[in-house]
Amino acid sequence: MQAPKYSPRFWLGNGILALAMAAIFFMGTLWAHLGQWALLLWMALAGVGMYFLMTDKGGEPPMSD
Numbered sequence: 926m927q928a929p930k931y932s933p934r935f936w937l938g939n940g941i942l943a944l945a946m947a948a949i950f951f952m953g954t955l956w957a958h959l960g961q962w963a964l965l966l967w968m969a970l971a972g973v974g975m976y977f978l979m980t981d982k983g984g985e986p987p988m989s990d
Contacts, residue, residue: 931981938977945970 948955948967955963 934977934981938974938979938981941970941974941977945974 945967948963948970952963952967955966959966
């Protein structure tokens with residue numbers, strides 16, 4: 926059985942979502958410095974990260990039992 930390989934889009938999406946998670950974690954500080962732009966930054970990071978995850982075709986579907 927082969928281990929599934931993930932495409933670069935999958936890893937890019939996960940990396941961007943990790944940045945979005947860090948932005949949520951530091952939202953208080955970001956809000957103090959950027960104001961409403963902090964929220965827009967987080968929404969953009971989350972949206973782009975989800976886009977890359979959802980457009981990743983990931984090869985063939987798993988075999989049924």
